[in-house]
Amino acid sequence: MSENTQENSQVISHIHWYPGHIAKAERKLKEQIGLVDVVIEVLDARIPLSSCYNNIKSLLGEKPRLILLNKADLVELSELKIWIKKLEDEFGCPVLISDAKSSKDLNKIISKVIELSEPRIQKLMEKGLLRRPARVMVVGMPNVGKSSIINKLTGTSKTKTGAKAGVTRQQQWVRINPKIDLLDTPGIIPMKQEDQKRAQKLAFVNSVSENAYDSEAIAKELLKILGGKYKEKVQAYYNLSADDDLTVENIAESRNWIIKGAQPDIRRASTFILCDFREGKTGKFILDEIE
Numbered sequence: 001m002s003e004n005t006q007e008n009s010q011v012i013s014h015i016h017w018y019p020g021h022i023a024k025a026e027r028k029l030k031e032q033i034g035l036v037d038v039v040i041e042v043l044d045a046r047i048p049l050s051s052c053y054n055n056i057k058s059l060l061g062e063k064p065r066l067i068l069l070n071k072a073d074l075v076e077l078s079e080l081k082i083w084i085k086k087l088e089d090e091f092g093c094p095v096l097i098s099d100a101k102s103s104k105d106l107n108k109i110i111s112k113v114i115e116l117s118e119p120r121i122q123k124l125m126e127k128g129l130l131r132r133p134a135r136v137m138v139v140g141m142p143n144v145g146k147s148s149i150i151n152k153l154t155g156t157s158k159t160k161t162g163a164k165a166g167v168t169r170q171q172q173w174v175r176i177n178p179k180i181d182l183l184d185t186p187g188i189i190p191m192k193q194e195d196q197k198r199a200q201k202l203a204f205v206n207s208v209s210e211n212a213y214d215s216e217a218i219a220k221e222l223l224k225i226l227g228g229k230y231k232e233k234v235q236a237y238y239n240l241s242a243d244d245d246l247t248v249e250n251i252a253e254s255r256n257w258i259i260k261g262a263q264p265d266i267r268r269a270s271t272f273i274l275c276d277f278r279e280g281k282t283g284k285f286i287l288d289e290i291e
Contacts (some may be wrong), residue, residue, distance in 0.1 A: 029187050030059060032137055036183060037117040038064045040109070042140035042149055045069040045097065048083045049288045050201040051141050053189045064116035065093045068109070070145040073099035074280040086290055100148040109153070114179050134180050135173070139187035143207045146186035153182055201287055206278055219248055219270035222277060225287050233283040237276070248273065 033039060039060055044051040048069060056065070067087060072080060084095045094112055098105045117134030125131055138153075140146045153176045173181045202208045203218045204225075226234045227246040235244065238251045251273060252264030259265045276282045 025188060026059070029139065029189065032183065032185075032187050033059060033063060033139075036063070036135040036137045037120045038066065038113050038134060038136045039187075040066045040068055040113070040136060040138045040149065042068045042070050042098075042138060042144045042146050044141070044144045044205050044207065045072045045075045045080055045083075046205055046286055047201045047288050048087060048286070050198045051144055051205070051207065053141065056189075064120075065091075066109070066112050066116060067091065067093055067095040068149060069095060069097045070140075070149060071099055072097040073101055074284055075286050076284045079286050082290065083286065083288075098145075098149060098152070100145060100152075103152060106152060110177055110180060114177075117180075133175065133178065135183065136180060137183040137187055139189055141189050141202065141207050143205070146188075150182065150184060150186060154184070204274070204277065204287065206274075215274060216248065216266055216270040219273040222273065223247065223251075226277075226282070226285065229287075230283055230285050233285075237282050 041053075041056060053059075069080065069084065069087075080097060084097070087095045094116075096105060096108055096112060098109070113136050114134060117136070121131060121134060138146045138149050154174050155176070172184045174184045176182045199208065200218060200221050203213050204222050223234075223246050231246055232242070234240075234246055235242065239254050240246070240250055244250050244254075248266055248269050249264045252258070252266060252269035255269065255272075257265040257268045273282075277285070
């Protein structure tokens with residue numbers, strides 16, 4: 001077995017999934033989606049493809065979808081624009097960007113939801129029903145920012161409209177606009193992943209429970225990707241020279257994180273490498289590749 005194969009096997013063994021919950025989670029998600037006219041799928045802008053759910057079409061059917069690339073403040077806009085075009089072409093639905101620090105995108109999101117819901121509202125009116133607000137929900141992988149999007153949409157004037165006909169009492173709706181009602185609980189897309197490379201990227205952005213992987217192995221894999229795409233920027237952040245390899249050991253030594261026996265503190269360095277990336281301190285990076 002080659003060294004690279006050994007390293008990859010080590011990482012794979014550190015990311016564990018719990019498929020027993022998948023079927024139950026999908027059933028709940030389908031029930032929620034059945035209540036709405038439009039679905040907002042939130043993706044992490046740092047991993048636009050890896051944070052997508054492969055079976056989203058089977059969940060939505062013909063339901064209109066709006067993709068939000070969240071945490072856009074953590075990536076370069078010029079690179080993100082290329083991804084917006086790719087995702088729109090590939091999935092055939094509108095793509096907007098968002099971040100937790102700004103509400104500039106709010107009007108665009110609301111306008112697009114109203115636009116996407118209108119065909120459904122018109123069909124209901126053709127059947128003799130009165131016009132009602134569009135019903136929308138927010139779905140996505142864990143920790144992509146669904147709650148922050150819901151908070152942004154509801155704002156400070158959060159007025160619950162209560163249960164509706166055919167809706168269980170547990171489902172609460174918020175009138176965010178005269179034309180839109182929002183289901184105030186996010187739809188959690190189940191974490192079913194056979195692709196371990198994708199699993200690693202989800203771990204990089206903290207979409208996987210820390211109990212499911214080894215932080216040292218994941219930090220090493222993150223540095224491999226950053227070294228291939230953004231090596232000079234990462235070296236500069238950690239005060240490494242151009243001749244220094246981008247390794248956890250070198251970063252630990254650069255920060256003078258040394259433990260007994262004059263050895264680099266790998267565990268501490270790994271934790272900081274992951275945190276620095278997640279907080280955008282290392283740089284504004286997109287980890288997925290456009291094929």
